[in-house]
Amino acid sequence: MHYVSVENLSKTYADKPLFENISFNIEEGDKICLVALNGAGKSTLLKILCGIEIPDEGKVWVHKDVKVVLLDQNPAINDKRNILENIFAHEHPVLNAIKRYEQLTESGQEPDPVALAAAMQDMDELNAWHFDAKVKEILGKLNIHHLEQEVGTLSGGQKKRIALAKVLIDMDFEHRHTLLIMDEPTNHLDVQMIEWLEHYLGQEHVTLLLVTHDRYFLDNVCNEILELDNGQLYVCKGNYEKYMEQKAARLENEQASVEKARNRYRKELEWMRKQPKARSTKSKARQDAFYDWKERATQKIKQAELELQVKMTRLGGKILELKKVYKSYGDKAILKGFDYTFKRGERVGVVGKNGVGKSTFINMLLDKEAADSGKINVGETIVFGDFSQDGLLIKEDVRVIEFVKNIAEFFPLADGTKVSAAQFLQRFLFSPEKQYTYISKLSGGEKKRLQLLSILFRNPNFLVLDEPTNDLDLPTLDILEEFLADFQGCLIIVSHDRYFMDKLVDHLFVFEGDGVVRDFPGNYSQYREMEREEEKYKELEPQPVAAPKAEAAKPKTETRKLSFKEKRELETLEAEMPALEQEKTTLETAMSTGALGFEDLQRNGERIAQITALLEEKEMRWLELSEL
Structure with a gap:
């Protein structure tokens, strides 16, 4: 079924053309990722498809039976x-x-x-x-x-998860013909949630258009990539690696085309300069072609890239040392006697479920929070670079150039030279026009780039990155990864982006809860594989049978009673499962008679598959409840 048609769409925002005459289609079952630099118009395009914004030119056609559901980057939630x-x-x-x-x-x-x-x-x-x-x-x-x-009492991450739940429930309720549009859906989700969401969105009936920075998520969910680049739209069927190969080939072809046009232009220019008095008698078609060659020869292939080149402060012998560190909030333990001595050039990933204390641990290293007991000794030469989730902290709205000049007028680079504030901004993809924009008008990713700039100018030798990939576009992430891979200082990363972690860290601090921190020698994918193997081993391991006396001696408080709601659910399951079994038997009997037509056989087969899946789901839940 044809869901959406976009024809010759154009949009300009604040005198900046975002895209021009772009066209594409969305069919039922498509799973598409939209890729572009921050500020290129991704979120604007999504809002146009939802009818929230209006294009300057072009048409958007949505099938009358299709419902469009949007998860915005900053979803509207009623705090009251x-x-x-x-x-x-x-x-x-x-x-x-x-x-x-x-x-x-x-x-x-x-x-x-x-x-x-x-x-x-x-x-x-x-x-x-x-x-x-x-x-x-x-x-x-x-x-x-x-x-x-009340939602007003919750954190920003909790609110984002509530908005995601609302969107998924709406989609599942209207799942017959729903286009699900999602802007950075994995922000504020831990890895277990992300893996579940991958499976949920991978269902055949889901039709999806999303923006994401998570490349594993992109590859596991999407089968098509749309790229907005310099106002034009490019389509790639395949995964992120295929898209990168296709883009490299496209840029190479464009560059070769320009070189060819320049060679032809030089020849035509020489011809135009000959016999100026007789120019009116020259071939009119050739004169027109000359101006066309001139335009093609003088065009520039705009491929702006973030340039991360900063001078790092010298690292001394002593880095960072934690001795018998304890930290808790009430009955909730974060650390219990944690010991660790960081070495030069160490790269550590910090992982664990939401709420186990990862951010508290980071704040303690940065002296934002005090330990309950123990010592945290920081070397004299250590200069921390704190890339926090809080983002830019400014007292009042100012222009980008004013914000940077308040930090410094000139910035030292790794090669010993200095550049002005304006030149440094251009290295971070802020054009001269963009530098005079108020910070409040920047996109989420542009604010992240400005935050990164404000950290790197201090020449840190110990970078602490708390969810650095949120809101950054994929091209910027690639450059950031290259920079961090060559970074000679120490690195701590708190992130749910598995690809980012796999590429950069040597080992993990795994926060398992109740103050337990495991030091795992490997990257995140290796850790998850080990977890899966442990789970399989536990399932296969025979459970010890307790002696009758010990069983009888168990206090009654260990087994809780079913709540009213769980009792009702158990009763409902016990009534539904036999009915489903009976329906399945009836359908199978009808199919075995040989009297049904093709359509009836197909319909019965589909229903039997649905019943089988339902029975598996209900039996698992019945087992859970019956064991309580």
């Missing part, structure tokens, strides 16, 4: 509403029924029996239980709980 009200924000009988049922069962108190009976009756009549199970899966995998909590 609770989580449940934000997720089920629009009116629909099924969604309303699930919302009422969840409100009654999530309150933490015994629900009013009359209200609960009415809610359950609505769920039965609308056949909403299956969709309720989908909602539970999404909320559980994104670690969204306490649905009555």
Whole structure:
């Protein structure tokens, strides 16, 4: 099914052309990634497709049966509403029924029996239980709980996950014909969440257009790449490596074409200069062709690249030493007697689930937070470069050039020379016009580039990068990775970008919770592989059988009772599974008679596959509940 057609689309923003006469199509089942430099118009294009912004020229056609669902980079969340009200924000009988049922069962108190009976009756009549199970899966995998909590009390990362849950629920509810548009969906997700999201979006019925900096995510989800470059659109069928090869070949061809035009232009110029008095008798067609060759010969292949070249402060013998460091918040332990001595040129990745204390650990190294006990000794020559998640911290809105000149007028480079503030900005892809833009008007990625500039000018020899890849475009990330690979100082990276970590770190500090930090010798992919092997081993390992006396001696407090909601779910599963088994048997019997036509056989086969998947899902949940 044809979902979207874009024809000759053009858009200019603040006198800057973003794109001109671009055209492309989206078909059902397409999974497309949009790639471009920050500020090139990616987010603007997504908003035009959603009808939020209007193009200057061209047309966007969306099939009348297609619903477009957007996850914005900065999603609109109502801080005064609770989580449940934000997720089920629009009116629909099924969604309303699930919302009422969840409100009654999530309150933490015994629900009013009359209200609960009415809610359950609505769920039965609308056949909403299956969709309720989908909602539970999404909320559980994104670690969204306490649905009555007011959103205004949550962190930015939690709000982004709530917005993602809302989008996925909307898509799954309307999954027949939905175009899902996502701007940086992996920001604020830990790796387990990202891997689950990859699997979820990889389903055949999902039609997707996204912007992402995560190359593993891109390769695992998308099968087509659209690139916006200098206002033009280029299409690549394949993964990121294929796209990079195709782009390199395209730039090489463009450069060769320009060289050919220059050679031809020199010949035509010599011809035009001959016999100036008789020029009116010259071939009119050849004169016209001359100006065409001139235009082609004088064009420049714009391939702006970030230039990261800074002078690093000398590293002394003593780097950074942690001795018996303890840190906790109330009953939650972050570190328990942590010991480590950093060596020259060390590259460490910091990983773990959200909330286990990774950022607290970083803040302690940077002396932003104090340890409860123990010592953190920093070498005298150490100059930290702190690339934090907080971004740029400015007291008031200023122009880019003013912000940089407040840091310094001239910047030292690795080769011993100095450049002016304006020249240094150009190395970070800020054109002379962009340098006089207010910081508030920059895109998220442009602000990240400016933050990186403000850190590197101090010539740090110990870089601490907390989620550095968020909001950076892929071309800038490639340059940053090259710079960090050659960086001679120490490096600590906190990131959920698996590709970025794999390329740069030598070993990992794995925060496992309860103050436990494992030092793993390898990159993130190697660590995840080891985790999977450990999980397989645990599954295969025979479980010890406890002696009857020991079993009898166990205190009753170790086994918790099923909640009212779980009891109801268990009863529902016990009623649904036999009904599904019966339906499956009936369909199989009908198919074995040989009396069905092709279409009926196909329809029955599809339904049997659906029932089999449902039964597996329900049996797993039944086992979980029955073991409690």
